[in-house]
Amino acid sequence: MAAAAQAATAAAAADVEAALLEVGRVTRKQEACHASSLAAVSKMLQAVSAARQRLLTNAAAQPQAVLAGLHAELAGAGVAKAMTADTKELHGSVSKLGKIVDRSFSQDIAKAYKPDRPLRPAALNQVIAEHLFQEGRFQVGQLFVEEAGVAEGDALKRPYQSMHSVLQEIQRQNLSPALEWVRQHDAQLRGPGGEPSAFEFSLHRLAFLSLLKREGQAAAVAYARQHFGRFRASQMAAIQRLMGALCFSKRVAAGRASPYGDLLTEDLWGNLARDFVRQCCVLLGQAQDSPLLVTVAAGAAALPTLLKLAAVIGDQSVGELSDAEQLPVEVPLGQEFVFHSVFACPVSRDQSTADNPPMLLPCGHCICKASIFKIAKAANRSFKCPYCPAECTPRDCQELVFPDME
Numbered sequence: 488m489a490a491a492a493q494a495a496t497a498a499a500a501a502d503v504e505a506a507l508l509e510v511g512r513v514t515r516k517q518e519a520c521h522a523s524s525l526a527a528v529s530k531m532l533q534a535v536s537a538a539r540q541r542l543l544t545n546a547a548a549q550p551q552a553v554l555a556g557l558h559a560e561l562a563g564a565g566v567a568k569a570m571t572a573d574t575k576e577l578h579g580s581v582s583k584l585g586k587i588v589d590r591s592f593s594q595d596i597a598k599a600y601k602p603d604r605p606l607r608p609a610a611l612n613q614v615i616a617e618h619l620f621q622e623g624r625f626q627v628g629q630l631f632v633e634e635a636g637v638a639e640g641d642a643l644k645r646p647y648q649s650m651h652s653v654l655q656e657i658q659r660q661n662l663s664p665a666l667e668w669v670r671q672h673d674a675q676l677r678g679p680g681g682e683p684s685a686f687e688f689s690l691h692r693l694a695f696l697s698l699l700k701r702e703g704q705a706a707a708v709a710y711a712r713q714h715f716g717r718f719r720a721s722q723m724a725a726i727q728r729l730m731g732a733l734c735f736s737k738r739v740a741a742g743r744a745s746p747y748g749d750l751l752t753e754d755l756w757g758n759l760a761r762d763f764v765r766q767c768c769v770l771l772g773q774a775q776d777s778p779l780l781v782t783v784a785a786g787a788a789a790l791p792t793l794l795k796l797a798a799v800i801g802d803q804s805v806g807e808l809s810d811a812e813q814l815p816v817e818v819p820l821g822q823e824f825v826f827h828s829v830f831a832c833p834v835s836r837d838q839s840t841a842d843n844p845p846m847l848l849p850c851g852h853c854i855c856k857a858s859i860f861k862i863a864k865a866a867n868r869s870f871k872c873p874y875c876p877a878e879c880t881p882r883d884c885q886e887l888v889f890p891d892m893e
């Protein structure tokens with residue numbers, strides 16, 4: 488599963504885990520309480536029937552005295568007290584479980600909603616359709632496209648159809664369609680120096696290892712002779728290692744200890760499938776994880792913070808407190824949600840934009856353009872850097888360009 492989704496499900500899984508732990512505790516307590524109650528009741532029964540026996544068999548017995556004796560016996564054994572204590576303890580843990588469930592699962596998530604940013608249904612529908620196609624859910628996706636009236640649904644679907652037809656064959660451990668796909672996209676896949684792609688090599692590497700395992704040395708050597716030549720320049724170290732494995736082919740194939748044991752133990756086919764999806768999405772100009780998946784995962788990860796915020800600010804909605812671009816709190820989502828560099832001005836806290844880029848001052852400090860002009864007031868007026876005593880004019884400052892920033 489995608490890293491982004493994993494982060495979100497990890498938080499939910501922790502909640503479920505905590506609740507399940509408490510369920511286990513309640514169950515054990517309930518069983519203990521049941522057993523001790525049964526024992527207490529049978530103890531009482533014994534005492535009562537003994538007293539009854541005494542009354543029946545001994546004509547001289549005073550009923551009052553026998554009853555008093557029974558009372559004293561039961562009180563002395565503390566039977567009722569123990570039962571009450573057990574039941575109380577059980578109720579305590581049941582209500583604790585209830586609280587855990589309430590806290591983790593019955594949130595009114597609408598409180599974290601920002602009503603000032605209305606969703607654009609057409610864009611949302613397109614993202615949903617694309618997600619379904621990317622996941623290979625073509626029937627559902629097609630139905631959704633028809634019912635929601637998504638424009639150009641076929642164009643959305645086509646590239647993912649060919650991706651999934653190859654992916655299915657990889658899952659059946661058939662490499663031919665993947666190799667054919669590489670041949671078709673050879674020009675786009677090649678490295679910056681025109682060398683054949685590392686992905687293509689990983690296909691041949693897997694074919695070589697499969698042959699070594701299934702058919703032995705000779706077949707693997709023949710395959711290597713035929714296919715490894717063109718990767719001489721770019722993959723020599725990996726090829727040498729594969730050739731080394733030939734000396735241990737029986738051990739490698741049998742999964743016994745050898746210096747090359749790792750070659751066949753990793754999840755070769757699973758890794759290749761993931762790698763193929765990544766390559767495909769790069770060529771399609773798409774993220775490996777669908778935008779919908781990433782958005783939902785990021786939202787789920789941010790939700791606890793937003794709900795806490797909603798609880799703190801009370802009746803006001805979160806939307807009222809936040810301006811168009813920013814939330815009033817930081818929501819750290821983790822590395823898997825960082826896609827490119829961002830610059831936030833340390834003075835204004837604004838994220839830089841094309842109109843308000845980061846600027847490098849001669850002293851080496853960096854603030855955004857708007858902040859510089861706010862402090863200096865004119866392009867040729869000198870101002871003091873907010874972070875050191877150095878002075879300069881806005882003209883001395885240089886715009887910074889991050890290669891991966893839009």
Ligand SMILES: [Zn+2]
Nearest residue numbers: 850852872875
């Ligand atoms: Zn400075």
